[in-house]
Amino acid sequence: MLDKIILLADIRYAAKTPHIPAQLMAPTGLLSDTLARPLRDLRISVTDRCNFRCSYCMPSEVFNKDYAFLPQTSLLSFEEITRLTKVFVAHGVEKIRLTGGEPLLRKNLEVLIEMLAKLQTPAGKPLDITLTTNASLLARKAQALKDAGLQRVTVSLDGLDDATFRRMNDVDFPVADVLKGIEAAQKVGLAPIKINMVVKRGTNDAEILPMARHFRNSGVVLRFIEYMDVGATNGWRMDEVLASKQVIDRINAEFPLSVIDPNYLGETAERWRYDDGAGEVGVISSVTRAFCGDCNRARLSTEGKMFLCLFASQGHDLRALLRGDYSDAHISAAVAHIWQRRSDRYSELRASLPPDESPPSDGSKRVEMSYIGG
Numbered sequence: 001m002l003d004k005i006i007l008l009a010d011i012r013y014a015a016k017t018p019h020i021p022a023q024l025m026a027p028t029g030l031l032s033d034t035l036a037r038p039l040r041d042l043r044i045s046v047t048d049r050c051n052f053r054c055s056y057c058m059p060s061e062v063f064n065k066d067y068a069f070l071p072q073t074s075l076l077s078f079e080e081i082t083r084l085t086k087v088f089v090a091h092g093v094e095k096i097r098l099t100g101g102e103p104l105l106r107k108n109l110e111v112l113i114e115m116l117a118k119l120q121t122p123a124g125k126p127l128d129i130t131l132t133t134n135a136s137l138l139a140r141k142a143q144a145l146k147d148a149g150l151q152r153v154t155v156s157l158d159g160l161d162d163a164t165f166r167r168m169n170d171v172d173f174p175v176a177d178v179l180k181g182i183e184a185a186q187k188v189g190l191a192p193i194k195i196n197m198v199v200k201r202g203t204n205d206a207e208i209l210p211m212a213r214h215f216r217n218s219g220v221v222l223r224f225i226e227y228m229d230v231g232a233t234n235g236w237r238m239d240e241v242l243a244s245k246q247v248i249d250r251i252n253a254e255f256p257l258s259v260i261d262p263n264y265l266g267e268t269a270e271r272w273r274y275d276d277g278a279g280e281v282g283v284i285s286s287v288t289r290a291f292c293g294d295c296n297r298a299r300l301s302t303e304g305k306m307f308l309c310l311f312a313s314q315g316h317d318l319r320a321l322l323r324g325d326y327s328d329a330h331i332s333a334a335v336a337h338i339w340q341r342r343s344d345r346y347s348e349l350r351a352s353l354p355p356d357e358s359p360p361s362d363g364s365k366r367v368e369m370s371y372i373g374g
């Protein structure tokens, strides 16, 4: 909080002074945080609503009919999102991931994608624009998303068996319709397509091999995510985590695998290739193999708060600057100020503690994943 007051005070001071003091002028170009991690990825949550109630993200007992979702007026408009994205791109962001809640619930999302697709990095490269979705609306929207400039898509799918799938997402939605969405995305040329399966021991881990068998030779990259203690509502327990090593062991027993290099620095998934050439799988191991060391991701919540970690409890209100009539230079100074003071490494800290113990916090609750988009 103090930081924010200092920040706003700095900006207000700067706004009143025609000549912006040098130390307040945003360092142009690339930024590094206190652990020398650059700012490369921006995850933008475009809605806090979802039509699924996945138990590890939006448990229905909390996100029920009385839950107060954000009013439309507090959401960033597409123009505001684009303006902020430009500021982040000038500081080194090359990849944009649109998330939610369920991003395809945000009306006319294609319009935002078109606006973002026009942006370029300082080196003149187009941005890498992707989206994470539960694919419930993908079959209908795939062509329009592609035409607007979306390059690829990640689909959350926690099993092929309808009963298991329902146990994970708590709504009556058939797996067949998710598969139709994936097919539609493939047909229109959104590629590569990645599938994210959150593995909860005792709930859907029996689906690991059926999923692997199904997506082998499909060109789709299947990734298994360790169940995480995100937010403050999913009732996380360590004994429901199946370590990625065990996931790989299970698959390797049937289909031999070899580990391969990451595609780029900061990639969250550890990549494994089928020795018989049937494609690759990945594991995202925030609990047992933390990857904070090269975490280059910032998150923008639906109402314009900048978060520095998936497990953060506080965000920095950039919307106040957007709607407070501050210039892009001021907002850029704010982003630089925030990122350069970043030291988050929650998963690393958690890994150093006994199971079921969480790293010390300032007592406030961790932000919900559905609010800042995974």
Ligand code: SF4
Binding pocket: 286, 291, 292, 293, 295, 296, 297, 308, 309, 310, 311, 344, 345, 346, 347, 348
């Ligand atoms: S725990 Fe936070 S710092 Fe670590 S990888 Fe995840 S988002 Fe990044």
